[in-house]
Each structure stands twice: as C-alpha cells, then as structure tokens.
Amino acid sequence: MSKAHGSRNGGAPGRPRDAHIDAAVLAATLEVLDEKGYAGLSLEEVAGRAGTSRPTIYRRWAGRAPLVLAAIAARLDVPAPPDSGCTLCDLAESFNVFLAAYRTIRPDVLASLYSDCARDPELRDCFLGTLIEPSRRAVGRTLDQAIARGDLRAETDREQLLDLLGALVHYRALFxxxxxxxxxxxxxxxxxxxxxxxxxxxxxxxxxxxxxxxAAPHGDHGEHGDHGDRTA
Amino acid sequence: MSKAHGSRNGGAPGRPRDAHIDAAVLAATLEVLDEKGYAGLSLEEVAGRAGTSRPTIYRRWAGRAPLVLAAIAARLDVPAPPDSGCTLCDLAESFNVFLAAYRTIRPDVLASLYSDCARDPELRDCFLGTLIEPSRRAVGRTLDQAIARGDLRAETDREQLLDLLGALVHYRALFxxxxxxxxxxxxxxxxxxxxxxxxxxxxxxxxxxxxxxxAAPHGDHGEHGDHGDRTA
Amino acid sequence: MSKAHGSRNGGAPGRPRDAHIDAAVLAATLEVLDEKGYAGLSLEEVAGRAGTSRPTIYRRWAGRAPLVLAAIAARLDVPAPPDSGCTLCDLAESFNVFLAAYRTIRPDVLASLYSDCARDPELRDCFLGTLIEPSRRAVGRTLDQAIARGDLRAETDREQLLDLLGALVHYRALFxxxxxxxxxxxxxxxxxxxxxxxxxxxxxxxxxxxxxxxAAPHGDHGEHGDHGDRTA
Amino acid sequence: MSKAHGSRNGGAPGRPRDAHIDAAVLAATLEVLDEKGYAGLSLEEVAGRAGTSRPTIYRRWAGRAPLVLAAIAARLDVPAPPDSGCTLCDLAESFNVFLAAYRTIRPDVLASLYSDCARDPELRDCFLGTLIEPSRRAVGRTLDQAIARGDLRAETDREQLLDLLGALVHYRALFxxxxxxxxxxxxxxxxxxxxxxxxxxxxxxxxxxxxxxxAAPHGDHGEHGDHGDRTA
DNA sequence: TGCTAAGCGAGACGGTACGTCCCGTCTTAAT
DNA sequence: ATTAAGACGGGACGTACCGTCTCGCTTAGCA
Known part of the structure; x- marks a missing residue:
C-alpha cells in the first residue's frame, strides 16, 4: 500500500515495517483511551480501529502499558523553558509546561500507568524518561537560572523543590x-x-x-491573575 | 462453625451475616495484595484463601476495588495528633501519621485504587474518606494549633499547605x-x-x-536527625 | 394472613400449614412453565410470583421436578372411558383422553420430566402414576370391552397395543x-x-x-372425519 | 504437539483447528455422559477431561446440547438396510438398526435432548438429521422394497408405519x-x-x-428368536 | 527475475478470571 | 411449628481478553 522505501532499512532483509500502521495504532489507542480509559482499552479494539490485527501490535509494543505510554508520549510536546529574567514569571510560565502536559491525560490512565510502572522497572524507566523528566528538566532549568541569578538562596535543594512542585501536579492529576x-x-x-x-x-x-x-501599551486584561502577594 | 449470635442484629430479618467471613476475606485480600499486587489479585483466589466463594464476596463488596479499599482501610489506624507546643516537632510527628499510613501500601495497589476512583465517584468518596481524609485531618489539626499559637501567619492557606504535604507523600508512594x-x-x-x-x-x-x-538525661543519639537549619 | 384453622389440624402442635400457599405455588409454577418452559423455571421466580419464599416451597415439595409434576397433575383430569358398544368409536374417543392430557403440556416440559424420571425411580413412579397410567388405564378398559365383546381377537396383546398407542402420542408430544x-x-x-x-x-x-x-337428526357436516376405510 | 498439516485447509485464513481437540472433547463428553448423565454434565468437567478449556469448546459447539448431540452422533453408525427378499426378516433386521442406535444412549440424555430441541428449532433439525432420520430412512427403504415386492398393500401409509415403529423405540428408550x-x-x-x-x-x-x-447347515442356535406367529 | 525473509490479516490456541444465576440449606424474628 | 426474609457455601454458567501460534499471502531487497 505504501512505498516508504529509501532503498535502505538498515540492511535488514525481508519486508520492512509499514510506518502507517504505527501511526494508525497510536491514534486508535489515544482514541479508545479518551473514550473508555485504561481499563476499558483492549488491544482487540485498538487493532480493530487501526485496521490491523493484534499480533501486529504485539510485534511493535510489548503489551498494553508500553503501547499506551508510546501513544501518550507521541501526543506530548514540551516547549523550551523561558528565561525572561523575572524569576516569578519564569517559574510560573515553566510550571505551566508541567500542567499542560498532564491536563490532556485522563486521571485513570495516568494512575494505571503508575501502577504498571510500579511492577515493571523497565516500563518505569521509560515512563520517567518520556512523561516525567522532560517537564521536570524544564522547570529545573528555570530554577537553576534563578539560583544563578542570585534570586534563590545558593543552598536551595533543587530536587526537593522539583519534587514538591511535581508532586502537586501529579497529586491533582490523579484525582x-x-x-x-x-x-x-x-x-x-x-x-x-x-x-x-x-x-x-x-x-x-x-x-x-x-x-x-x-500592560501599559495594550491595556491589561488581568487574565493571568496577578503575581502580587495579597498579604504584603 | 461458630455461633456468635447475640440474639440481636438490629431486628433485621433473615439470616445474619457471619462476621468471621468478612474478617477472613479482608485478611486474605491483604495477603494476596502483598504477594501479587492489585493486578494479580483475583477474587477467585481471595475466596479460595478465605475459605469461601466468589458470590459471597460479591454479596458484601461491590467488586475488587471496594474490597481492596476496605481491606487496606481495616489495616490502617490513625492515632491522635500531638500537641506538645513545639510546632516543628508536632508537625513532624503528625506528618509521620501520613507517612506510616502509606508505607504499608504497595505502590501499584495505591495507584490502581487511584485509577479506579477516577472512574467511579462513589468509590472515590469512599477512598477519600477512608484513606485520605483521616491523615489529612490529623495534620490539619496540628496546623490549626500552630496558627492559633501564633507560630504560623494568620492568613496561611491551610488547604494549600495540606495539599503540598499530602501530594509529596502520595507522589513518592506511587513510585x-x-x-x-x-x-x-x-x-x-x-x-x-x-x-x-x-x-x-x-x-x-x-x-x-x-x-x-x-536528650540530656539519656544522652542524645541523634537518631531522629536534627531539626536544625543548616543555613542559619 | 389467613385463618384456615378449625381448631383442629390432627392434633399437630405449632402453626398449621396454609393451604392457600400450595395453590398459589402450583398456579405460579404452571404460569412460569407455560412462559419459559422447564429449563427457564427457577424456584426463586415461582416463590416470587406466589408471594412466598423458597424454603416454604422446599418444605412441601422435594425439588423442581416433583413440584412441576404436581402442578401438571393438578391441571389434568381424566374422564371415565366410554362404552357405546362401537369398538371403533370407543377407541377413538378413549384415545382422545390420551391426547387431550398431553396437548396442554409443553413438549420441553414433558421431555424434561422424562429425563428427571430416568434418574429418579421415586419420581418415575409418581410420574407414571399421575401422568401415564390414568389415561393408559382408560384406553385399556376400552380394549378389554372390545375383546370381551369379541371384536378383537382373544389372544390380542393388550399391553403391546397400549404401548403402540401411547408411544405414538408421546413421540409426537415430545417433538x-x-x-x-x-x-x-x-x-x-x-x-x-x-x-x-x-x-x-x-x-x-x-x-x-x-x-x-x-347424524340424521341434525345433519352431519362430517366435521369429525369419518372412520371409513378408504381401501375397502 | 503434532503437525497434521497437509498444507491445505480449504484456503481458510487463520490458524487451522486442531482436530485432536475435537476428538478429545467428544470422547470426554461421552465419558461424562455415561457416568453422570445429561444433567450432571458440565462443560467445565468435559474441558478438564479433554485437557482443554471451556472457551475452546464454545468455539466449536454452541452449547451443551449441540455438543452432546455431536458426541452421540459420532458414536452412532447406521449400516445399510438389508434386502434379502424376505419382508419379515428384512424388517426385523432393519428395525434392529433403530434399536441398536438407541440402546447406547442413556434415557435421561435422550430425553434432555428432546427437551432442548423443543425449544431450539435449529438444534431440532440437527437432532432429526443425525439421530432420527438415518435409522428411519433405513427402515423406510425396507418398507419400500416390501411394497414394491407386493408384500405390503400399495396404499400403505409409509410414514405412519415409520412413526408407529419409531415411536415405540423412543417411548421405551425414554423410560x-x-x-x-x-x-x-x-x-x-x-x-x-x-x-x-x-x-x-x-x-x-x-x-x-x-x-x-x-439353520440346517450350521445348526440353528436360535439366538435371533423365531419369527413364528404364536397365534397361528 | 527469482529467492528469501520478513511483515501482514486472520483467526484459533490454551488459559484466567470475570460477574451472574440458581441451587438446596440454614438461621434468624415474628406469627 | 411454620412463616417470610435473606445469607450461606457452592457449582456452573457464558463471555471477554489475554498473549501466542500457525497459517496463506504480500512485499521488498539481494542475488
């Protein structure tokens, strides 16, 4: 059906994989995931919607969890961290990267992934690498800039802070x-x-x-909420 | 096998429930849970170990999730919050209530419960009521005392603080x-x-x-770690 | 609910049985039987429709088969065999007793009773006594009359003939x-x-x-079919 | 475990059925049937004895009744009807086909099949086709020969006679x-x-x-009983 | 151009567990 | 003692997916 060949697929003999199938399967996975959640997702249905068969999926992913992880990761994209010089703004901006990344994921799906990862170290590494680290790294970089700039105390526990922030997002995302x-x-x-x-x-x-x-030039609509400290 | 009747079960008609069965099932549930985790827990096996049958379990709990929740809740016990006058100590002590409550729960089990709760509001309420609120309330009371005592600023956002603390525990417990x-x-x-x-x-x-x-009388072994502020 | 007592129930102590229940249960049994057949009849439903409970039914009948047998038997009634002097007419008339008795019974119910009887001699005797013998006896008496009258050969095998006739009815009734x-x-x-x-x-x-x-007086419309021998 | 492939299974896609399983299941069915009868036969046990699982059985037969029917049919074999020129002998011989076919079936099993067939037209057709028609046809052919030979009256009602004979066999087989x-x-x-x-x-x-x-040459052992008419 | 090796659909495989139904029994309190 | 009510232990139901396998066919790259 397709002719994706560049005359090369790494020298591997035999028929090369059809890249369209990967895309179709991932799309179908997201679709089912959004409709029925993790527990309601059967590879049978995904295969059906993607117009392929179960064995073909197993040839590419090791099971349900890796497939779902791949599907979610494919949808995510983490933009570069900002550096405006304003620690408060940057942190808020950067933090939204965190938030946006999880607002597209159904709570039950995220929780199920956590559960599967708890029992499978390999999957866990993949989960961390694709869903957790990228946004954590982005916020981390912003913190580093703030420390370098002298806005935060030098002995600040970077990881602890990231944990506190990340924990908050996940805690809420899971409910x-x-x-x-x-x-x-x-x-x-x-x-x-x-x-x-x-x-x-x-x-x-x-x-x-x-x-x-x-705000001055265009008039501030205040839609971001202000960063002010109401108590000061 | 035993009689256990006290001639009273609230005037309800019909044969009364055998409380031994509840206990046996909950115990078996915890056993299997600790051995194989949530995904590896089948009601079939629980029934087998408890010496009863699947239908009998379904008569008492609506499914796997409520059963597991009940089993975990039965094991938990939340002691009263301390009030020694020392905010730092009390909070640390109180926070251990949080921690202890979750250290007995396998991460995958907790995560799976989260997942199930996300799809079932009724279950969620039960989950909140039995696993979350009690420890949150305990820490909350400690915070209130600290505020009343004037140690924390009056306008402190109690709920936010509880969220941050709770989130941290759960975040870690889930991994x-x-x-x-x-x-x-x-x-x-x-x-x-x-x-x-x-x-x-x-x-x-x-x-x-x-x-x-x-510490003076017995000599301090420092096993609690100190509360000192390294930055001071 | 009822007060059927006449101050006497044979000197038995305790509360006497309520005869209304028997009737209600038998009626409910026939109702369910006609709607859903034998396999679809659960004592649970019968009890429900009769406004009573399962244990009460078990107190009166030993199980499903005896109950169904009793219900069917209660509906049947076998009239006296005719003796008009006309062997052909009598036999036809008598045979209708056979037929009528079975036309009210659903084939699957009859077959299931056969099946249960095959495994339970006691039930079988009851089945024979209430559903088979009465009509067989009626036809048998007609045959005896015919033999006595000299219409049938003296050495006629009465039982064989009854078997052949009965077999035909049941064979058809079962399909x-x-x-x-x-x-x-x-x-x-x-x-x-x-x-x-x-x-x-x-x-x-x-x-x-x-x-x-x-036929002469009222004019015969021949609606009975004639007894004529087309071959003669 | 075995290969058995002839590279052809009619061009059907997918993994071909393992014929050994069919055989094992049918054998197990007959075994259980002979031991415990129809009501005592659970697909669970059949699957166990056949070394397979319930779903595999359901993949091949639509339920208990079709399975039992298939198992019984597999055991049956109907030989060709005789044509010796002697109407009495042929008929007796042919009739034994009828008899032999049913003597291997437990009465309760036969009756239960009747019951199931009464509620399922499709099953009924199968039942007729595999258990009833073959032997009926064999006897029917013998009757035809007798009529053709002029031994029976030309206007004889073939079907009625077959009914009478068949009915007798079944009637007895059911008790x-x-x-x-x-x-x-x-x-x-x-x-x-x-x-x-x-x-x-x-x-x-x-x-x-x-x-x-x-009888003359070998000496008659009389094992067939004689065809003599005791009444003549 | 033909060979070889993989991918592919289809679908059956053995299997586990599901949630449900109904069985026949037992234990209550009330009549 | 019998009633209605309802839980008991238990067996089996028919179904849904699992992850794997065996096919026959297709597709490409290498020879």
Missing part, C-alpha cells in the same frame, strides 16, 4: 478532582518561593514592574 | 522509588514552614531547646 | 412437531385394529351405521 | 424401563404387518422357510 488551576499553581509557587528566596518582596516587586510595563 | 524517608520529610516541612512561619528561626530555636531537654 | 391430530390418531387406530380385529370390515360397518344414526 | 427387547420388537412388527400386509400368512411361511434353510 478526578479538577486539575490544578493556574491561580492555585501560582499561589503554590509563591508559598514555596517565600521559603527559598533570598529576598521574596524584591521578586514580587520585580514581577509587578514587568507586568505594568507589558 | 516504586522508596517512600519518602523521615529526614526528607522533615526537610520538606522546613522548606514549607519557612514560607509560612511568622518567625522561623524562633521555631527552630524552640525545637532545639526541647530536644536538648529530652 | 415441537405439532401434537398428533385427531385424524392422524384415528388412522393409526385403524391400522392397528386391522392387525388385531377378528373382523375389521364389520367394525367399520358398525361404526358407520352408528354415525349415520346420530 | 428407565429397559429398552425394547428383540422379541418384543418382533412381535410389534408382526402386529403392525398384519394390518398392512397383502397376505400375512404367506409372509410368515416365507420367513420360516428361509430360516430352516439357513
């Missing part, structure tokens, strides 16, 4: 309880920053100044 | 990665407290004073 | 194939009689004479 | 009452033949002549 909202996320960041910032009020001031600057 | 250790937990508490305390150094001082008091 | 019709039945009787009659043509002649006699 | 014996069967045939033969005494004479002929 049917609506995912973390943007404003909740920002307030959490504020609480955490107050614990690790060298001079928290200064950070707030800087952020507000920048905001005004941006 | 095969070893659960949160006591020292990690303490350091996380410190980070958070620094963000919400009225006078953080004073809290640390108070805690250390108490510790010395206790 | 979904419509039960034996009246005209088929009559022709079968003719075939058999020709094998055992002393003077078959004379029997036919007698029968036809009687028929005319009866 | 635990011992199956029809050979001598009973012969006497029934005689009764029936007298009703349809052109010249019954001649038939008897012919039969007896043949018997002497056969």
């Amino acid at each position: 049917g309880r609506e995912h973390l909202t943007d404003s909740e996320a920002e307030r959490a960041i504020q609480t955490l920053l107050r614990g690790v910032a060298v001079d928290y009020p200064a950070l707030v001031a800087h952020s507000q100044a920048l905001e005004l600057e941006h | 095969g990665r070893e659960h949160l250790t006591d020292s990690e937990a303490e350091r996380a508490i410190q980070t958070l407290l620094r963000g919400v305390a009225v006078d953080y150094p004073a809290l640390v001082a108070h805690s250390q004073a108490l510790e010395l008091e206790h | 979904g194939r419509e039960h034996l019709t009246d005209s088929e039945a009559e022709r079968a009787i003719q075939t058999l009689l020709r094998g055992v009659a002393v003077d078959y043509p004379a029997l036919v002649a007698h029968s036809q004479a009687l028929e005319l006699e009866h | 635990g009452r011992e199956h029809l014996t050979d001598s009973e069967a012969e006497r029934a045939i005689q009764t029936l033949l007298r009703g349809v033969a052109v010249d019954y005494p001649a038939l008897v004479a012919h039969s007896q002549a043949l018997e002497l002929e056969h």
Whole structure:
C-alpha cells in the first residue's frame, strides 16, 4: 500500500515495517483511551480501529502499558523553558509546561500507568524518561537560572523543590478532582518561593514592574491573575 | 462453625451475616495484595484463601476495588495528633501519621485504587474518606494549633499547605522509588514552614531547646536527625 | 394472613400449614412453565410470583421436578372411558383422553420430566402414576370391552397395543412437531385394529351405521372425519 | 504437539483447528455422559477431561446440547438396510438398526435432548438429521422394497408405519424401563404387518422357510428368536 | 527475475478470571 | 411449628481478553 522505501532499512532483509500502521495504532489507542480509559482499552479494539490485527501490535509494543505510554508520549510536546529574567514569571510560565502536559491525560490512565510502572522497572524507566523528566528538566532549568541569578538562596535543594512542585501536579492529576488551576499553581509557587528566596518582596516587586510595563501599551486584561502577594 | 449470635442484629430479618467471613476475606485480600499486587489479585483466589466463594464476596463488596479499599482501610489506624507546643516537632510527628499510613501500601495497589476512583465517584468518596481524609485531618489539626499559637501567619492557606504535604507523600508512594524517608520529610516541612512561619528561626530555636531537654538525661543519639537549619 | 384453622389440624402442635400457599405455588409454577418452559423455571421466580419464599416451597415439595409434576397433575383430569358398544368409536374417543392430557403440556416440559424420571425411580413412579397410567388405564378398559365383546381377537396383546398407542402420542408430544391430530390418531387406530380385529370390515360397518344414526337428526357436516376405510 | 498439516485447509485464513481437540472433547463428553448423565454434565468437567478449556469448546459447539448431540452422533453408525427378499426378516433386521442406535444412549440424555430441541428449532433439525432420520430412512427403504415386492398393500401409509415403529423405540428408550427387547420388537412388527400386509400368512411361511434353510447347515442356535406367529 | 525473509490479516490456541444465576440449606424474628 | 426474609457455601454458567501460534499471502531487497 505504501512505498516508504529509501532503498535502505538498515540492511535488514525481508519486508520492512509499514510506518502507517504505527501511526494508525497510536491514534486508535489515544482514541479508545479518551473514550473508555485504561481499563476499558483492549488491544482487540485498538487493532480493530487501526485496521490491523493484534499480533501486529504485539510485534511493535510489548503489551498494553508500553503501547499506551508510546501513544501518550507521541501526543506530548514540551516547549523550551523561558528565561525572561523575572524569576516569578519564569517559574510560573515553566510550571505551566508541567500542567499542560498532564491536563490532556485522563486521571485513570495516568494512575494505571503508575501502577504498571510500579511492577515493571523497565516500563518505569521509560515512563520517567518520556512523561516525567522532560517537564521536570524544564522547570529545573528555570530554577537553576534563578539560583544563578542570585534570586534563590545558593543552598536551595533543587530536587526537593522539583519534587514538591511535581508532586502537586501529579497529586491533582490523579484525582478526578479538577486539575490544578493556574491561580492555585501560582499561589503554590509563591508559598514555596517565600521559603527559598533570598529576598521574596524584591521578586514580587520585580514581577509587578514587568507586568505594568507589558500592560501599559495594550491595556491589561488581568487574565493571568496577578503575581502580587495579597498579604504584603 | 461458630455461633456468635447475640440474639440481636438490629431486628433485621433473615439470616445474619457471619462476621468471621468478612474478617477472613479482608485478611486474605491483604495477603494476596502483598504477594501479587492489585493486578494479580483475583477474587477467585481471595475466596479460595478465605475459605469461601466468589458470590459471597460479591454479596458484601461491590467488586475488587471496594474490597481492596476496605481491606487496606481495616489495616490502617490513625492515632491522635500531638500537641506538645513545639510546632516543628508536632508537625513532624503528625506528618509521620501520613507517612506510616502509606508505607504499608504497595505502590501499584495505591495507584490502581487511584485509577479506579477516577472512574467511579462513589468509590472515590469512599477512598477519600477512608484513606485520605483521616491523615489529612490529623495534620490539619496540628496546623490549626500552630496558627492559633501564633507560630504560623494568620492568613496561611491551610488547604494549600495540606495539599503540598499530602501530594509529596502520595507522589513518592506511587513510585516504586522508596517512600519518602523521615529526614526528607522533615526537610520538606522546613522548606514549607519557612514560607509560612511568622518567625522561623524562633521555631527552630524552640525545637532545639526541647530536644536538648529530652536528650540530656539519656544522652542524645541523634537518631531522629536534627531539626536544625543548616543555613542559619 | 389467613385463618384456615378449625381448631383442629390432627392434633399437630405449632402453626398449621396454609393451604392457600400450595395453590398459589402450583398456579405460579404452571404460569412460569407455560412462559419459559422447564429449563427457564427457577424456584426463586415461582416463590416470587406466589408471594412466598423458597424454603416454604422446599418444605412441601422435594425439588423442581416433583413440584412441576404436581402442578401438571393438578391441571389434568381424566374422564371415565366410554362404552357405546362401537369398538371403533370407543377407541377413538378413549384415545382422545390420551391426547387431550398431553396437548396442554409443553413438549420441553414433558421431555424434561422424562429425563428427571430416568434418574429418579421415586419420581418415575409418581410420574407414571399421575401422568401415564390414568389415561393408559382408560384406553385399556376400552380394549378389554372390545375383546370381551369379541371384536378383537382373544389372544390380542393388550399391553403391546397400549404401548403402540401411547408411544405414538408421546413421540409426537415430545417433538415441537405439532401434537398428533385427531385424524392422524384415528388412522393409526385403524391400522392397528386391522392387525388385531377378528373382523375389521364389520367394525367399520358398525361404526358407520352408528354415525349415520346420530347424524340424521341434525345433519352431519362430517366435521369429525369419518372412520371409513378408504381401501375397502 | 503434532503437525497434521497437509498444507491445505480449504484456503481458510487463520490458524487451522486442531482436530485432536475435537476428538478429545467428544470422547470426554461421552465419558461424562455415561457416568453422570445429561444433567450432571458440565462443560467445565468435559474441558478438564479433554485437557482443554471451556472457551475452546464454545468455539466449536454452541452449547451443551449441540455438543452432546455431536458426541452421540459420532458414536452412532447406521449400516445399510438389508434386502434379502424376505419382508419379515428384512424388517426385523432393519428395525434392529433403530434399536441398536438407541440402546447406547442413556434415557435421561435422550430425553434432555428432546427437551432442548423443543425449544431450539435449529438444534431440532440437527437432532432429526443425525439421530432420527438415518435409522428411519433405513427402515423406510425396507418398507419400500416390501411394497414394491407386493408384500405390503400399495396404499400403505409409509410414514405412519415409520412413526408407529419409531415411536415405540423412543417411548421405551425414554423410560428407565429397559429398552425394547428383540422379541418384543418382533412381535410389534408382526402386529403392525398384519394390518398392512397383502397376505400375512404367506409372509410368515416365507420367513420360516428361509430360516430352516439357513439353520440346517450350521445348526440353528436360535439366538435371533423365531419369527413364528404364536397365534397361528 | 527469482529467492528469501520478513511483515501482514486472520483467526484459533490454551488459559484466567470475570460477574451472574440458581441451587438446596440454614438461621434468624415474628406469627 | 411454620412463616417470610435473606445469607450461606457452592457449582456452573457464558463471555471477554489475554498473549501466542500457525497459517496463506504480500512485499521488498539481494542475488
């Protein structure tokens, strides 16, 4: 049906794999996943929707969990971390990478993946590498910039902070309880920053100044919520 | 096999339930759960080990998830929150309630429960009520005391703080990665407290004073890790 | 609920049985039997429709088969065999007793009873006594009259003939194939009689004479089919 | 375990059926059937004895009834009808085909099949085709020969006679009452033949002549019973 | 151009467990 | 003692998927 050959498939003999099938299967997987969740996903149905057969799927993925992981990973994309010079803004922005990445995943699917990973170290590594690390790394880089800039104390425990932030996202993502909202996320960041910032009020001031600057020309609609500290 | 009747079961008609069966099933459930995890638990096997039959189990619990939830809840017990006057100590102590409650649960089991809850609101309420709320409430009370005492700022967002703490526990409990250790937990508490305390150094001082008091008579082996702030 | 007591129930102590229940259960049994057949009849449903409970049914009948047998037997009634002097007519008439008794029974129910009886001698005796023997006896008496009258040969094997007739009825009753019709039945009787009659043509002649006699006053529309021998 | 392939299975796609399984299941079915009867036969046990699983059985037969039917049919074999020129002998011989076919079937099994067939037309057709028609056809052919030969009256109702004979066999086969014996069967045939033969005494004479002929050389052990008419 | 090796669909394989139904019995409290 | 109610232990049901296998056919690259 297709002619994807470039005369080369690594020198392997025999008929090469049909790349269209991979795509169709991943798409079908996401479709079923969104409709019926993880427990309701049977490879039988995925094969049916993708117009292929079960053995063909098993030839490419080791089972349900790896397939689902691949399907979800394929949909995700993690943009580069920002570096505007404003620690508060950058962190909030960067944190949204975290959030956006999980808001597309059904809670039950995420939880089931966690469960499968707990029993399969190989799968776990893959899970970490494709779903966890990328966004963690992005936020991590933002933290590093803030520390380098002298906004956060030098002895700040980077990993602990990432854990606290990541935990919050996942905790909420795992419950049917609506995912973390943007404003909740920002307030959490504020609480955490107050614990690790060298001079928290200064950070707030800087952020507000920048905001005004941006807002002045076009008029601020305030749709981001402000970074201000209501208690100050 | 036993009689157990007290001539009273609330006036309900029909043969009363045999409480021994409930106990045997819950015990068998925990046994299988610890051996094979959630995915490896079949009601068939539970029934077998409990010396009863599948229908009898279905008569008492609506399915696998409610059964597992009940079994885990039965094993849990949440002690009363402490109130020693030392915010740092109390919080650490109280937080251990959180931790202890989850360290007995296999990560895959917890994750699977999350997954099932995400699709079943009724189950979710039960899950929240039996596995989440009790420990959250315990820590919450400790926070309230600290606020009342004036150790934490009056406008502290109690729920947010609980979320951050709880999230951390669950996040770790869900990964095969070893659960949160006591020292990690303490350091996380410190980070958070620094963000919400009225006078953080004073809290640390108070805690250390108490510790010395206790330690003096027997000699302190330092096995709890100290509450000291390395940055001070 | 009822007060059927006459202050006497044979001196038995305790609460006397409620006769209404027997009737209600038998009626419910017939109802379910007619709707869903033997395999579809559960004592649970019968109890429900009769407004009583399973144990109460078991107290009165030993199980499904005896209950069904009792229900069917209660509906049956076998009238006295005729003795008009006309062997052909009597036999046909008597044979209808056979037929009528079975036309009210669903084939699958009859067959299932046969099956249960094959494994339970006690039930079998009851089955024979209530469903088979009465009609067999009625036809048997007619045969005896015919032999006594000299219409059938003296050495006629009464039992064999009854077997052949009975077999035919049951054979048909057991198949979904419509039960034996009246005209088929009559022709079968003719075939058999020709094998055992002393003077078959004379029997036919007698029968036809009687028929005319009866028919003359009101005009015979021949709706019974005639007993004539097409071959004569 | 075995290969058995002839590279051809009719061009059907997919993995071909393993014929050994069919055989093992049918054998196991007969085994259980003979031991515990129809009601005592569970597909679970059959699967166990055949070394396979329930779903595999359901893949090949639609349920218990079709399976049992297939198992019984596989054991049956209907030999060709005889044509010796002696109507009485042929009929008796042919009738034994009828008998032999049913003497191997437990009454309760036969009855249960009847019951199931009464509710399922498709099954009924299969039942008729495999268990009823073959032997009926064999006897039917013998009757045709007798009519063609002029031994039976031309207007004889072939179907009615077959019904009467078949009914007798089944009637007896359905009761635990011992199956029809050979001598009973012969006497029934005689009764029936007298009703349809052109010249019954001649038939008897012919039969007896043949018997002497056969008996003379080897000496007659009389194991067939004689065809004589005790009443003559 | 033909060989070889893999991919592919189809579908049956042996198997585990599901959730349900109904059995026949037992244990209550109430009549 | 019998009633209605309802749980008991138990056996079997028919179904859904699992992950694997065996086919016959197709497709490509290498010879």
